[in-house]
Amino acid sequence: MPTESTFLLAGLFLLLVAAGWALGRFGERDEQDEVAPPINTDYLKGLNFLLNEQTDQALEHFLKMVRVDDKTIETHFALGSLFRRRGEVDRAIRIHQNIIARPDLAAEQRDLALLSLAKDYLRAGLLDRAEKMFVRLAEGSRHQVEALERLCRIYEQEREWQRAIDCSQKLEILSGKSLALQIAHYYCELAEKSALAKDYPAARAFVKKAQSGRPRTFRGALTRANIARETGDFKLALKLYHRVMDESNYLITEALPRMVDIHREEGTVEQLQKTLQAMLDKLPESGKDVAYTAIVNNIGGIAVIDDCVEHYMLNEPTLLEFVDLRQFAAGDDGARKMALDRVRAALSKMAAATPRYQCHECGFSSQRLLWQCPSCKNWETQRPFTRVQFDTLLQRSAATA
Known part of the structure; x- marks a missing residue:
């Protein structure tokens, strides 16, 4: 036919x-x-x-x-x-x-x-x-x-x-349209490629070009921090990671795990706690970003981070529909800690099976941060979720039932 x-x-x-x-x-x-x-x-x-x-x-x-x-x-x-x-x-x-x-x-x-x-x-x-x-x-x-x-x-x-x-650069001249962000990301790609090849001088030079005479891209600062970390300049790396988190809450999910690794390696976790507490005092709403980052990366054992995670779990409305954690909060310390740890471990496992980032232009989601969205091809449009995606998990469960 x-x-x-x-x-x-x-x-x-x-x-x-x-x-x-x-x-x-x-x-x-x-x-x-x-x-x-x-x-x-x-x-x-x-x-x-x-x-x-x-x-x-x-x-x-x-x-x-x-x-x-x-x-x-x-x-x-x-x-x-x-x-x-x-x-x-x-x-x-x-x-x-x-x-x-x-x-x-x-x-x-x-x-x-x-x-x-x-x-x-x-x-x-x-x-x-x-x-x-x-x-x-x-x-x-x-x-x-x-x-x-x-x-x-x-x-x-x-x-x-x-x-x-x-x-x-030719297209900018002909069209009269600024492509500064796009070009900055191209330089960051070259910087990351050079860093992967251990050519750190070239990597630093490309990062400098990415941020020279153009609107700053947070990727440039994060790439520079990663280079400092890889070359053993932990003091500069921590300074840059802290700056990244101060200027962009959405990159807490990328910067915080690296900061934790450095402070643990250097034995300066107390300093990290003071830094995070100062940030939370200044920006209380960033607590949910810290909590989500800790859950998806299974970060624990740091008091200020654990407090953020606990507050998140006790105030997550979807989670409370399944588990009434408030009853454990009023119990003895041992039972309370055991219950919260079990729920936290379950959340980490669930978060590992769901997308962590989503493009705010087209809705494309992914497990890791992609600087260029594979769907709409725009640069730096992905943002992390700030909560475990229970809806996605429920839809999967219903589909397999």
Whole structure:
């Protein structure tokens, strides 16, 4: 039975029939006003191929039958776009190559055909071919801005960060739009890559570029702190982590576990407690972030953090629907501690099976912090949850019941 997409193609052919008839009926005539030619039966043959699900034969027939000229080129573009949207990029590629092959094609139409073909290659995953096309278009065509935007995406996917920087800087000039945050993240990617290779001088230089003359990205400060930690400069690392937490509550989930590790290694947990208490006195609402971070990372044994976790558990409305912890809070210290520890361990286990971060632009969620959202491709849009996602767990339980 013919599919919906088949009828779309058939409709396109019927449009060709109507267009051909109209051109013959109302187009230019000679002085003797000749009679319009009859509808070409080849159109009906192509339509028959489509209705019988013989798409390949229909395409071959169409390419042979319809000469690419000023009257049919828009139809070729429409058909190629339709095939690409359907995922049949091999057919879209053939159509756009057929357009480009025309020797007398106008420059504007050639650029549009190149852009369409580049999109076909991109949809097919042929990044190298798409890149060559977009580079050509970015050198001065009317599609220069779109080509540069596409190139940035390709370089992001290929993790060619220096090329992405160069491309974005050109795009800033042409579009008049600031891409400062995007470029800063590219430099941070280079910094993290250098740090992974133990090239710390290069890593520091890239972080400096990320934060030089641009709006500050919290990733730059966090990356700098991580470099200091890896090189054994714990004093600087702690200073930077503390600054990160002061300026951005949402990065407590990233900074606090690293601070705990350093203070435990250095034997300075008391100093950490004073630092956290000062932060909580200044920003009491950050207690829930500390609690959530401690739960998902299974951090315990530090009084100020344990207090935050206990307060969270005793005031989490969804949790109280299942376990009435308040009755244990009034009991003896031993039973109270045992009950709270058991619930806390269960929460840590539950949190490990649910997303921790969510993009505030598109809603994409993940277990770890992703600086670029894989769904909407925006930078620095993910934020941590501040509570265990009981709703997700309940939905999973209902689905498996």
